[in-house]
Amino acid sequence: MNALILVVDDEPDVADLFRQQFRRELRASRFDMEFAQSAPEALGRVDAAESASLILILSDVNMPGMSGLELLPRARQARPDVPVIMITAYGDPETRRKATEAGAPGLFTKPIDFPVLRGEIGRRLDEALGPS
Template sequence: MNALILVVDDEPDVEDLFRQQFRKELRASRFVMEFAQSAPAALERVASAEAAELILILSDINMPGMSGLDLLPKARAARPHVPVIMITAYGDDNTRRRAIAAGAAGLFTKPIDFPVLRGEIGRFLDGAASP
């Protein structure tokens, strides 16, 4: 199984940052990362991904058009067993509460603590590998 992590962010440099931060895991084929620069593009990918491969969605909250908080219930409805972690520059209590209430598995603030995120991804990979 190729474990797929979908990263949703409207900033084009996010893909380079994530590929750099996870280059060892990507090179070792521990998982595959795909990137969507909008919530509608992410929903298309969620719909087309095989159920067994999509294990995690990482989504920015502040995006033009459909925000990450708008994306969250739609992604959860399409794939109820796929956790969604929200990412935001605004980690205030209200944003955290709204994200968790909408079904987010967690919330990371920018700049992202990549060692902690790596641990979270490992936890989801272990869960995906369990029968």
């Protein structure tokens, strides 16, 4: 069983960007990535994921319909063991406060600093699976 990271963003090119940025890790089967283009789709993926495999959710804040900030408490209720890190183009203090108050352990601003995100994912993998 591989560790699973769920990326939630309504922009279709995000999946390609993440696959390209993490191609080495994905090829080495260090973890799997799944993508959802809406919060309701993400909640379905969370419910369907094997309990031990889902280790991290990365969610955009601004999405049509249900926002990432609305997704956050629902995902945490469904899987309190899985951290939800928010991603936003707007790293203003109010967005950061709302994300933190809702239980997000981190917030990345766009454009994403992928080396920093890679480090964060590595820490989450170590916590979930033990050092590799």
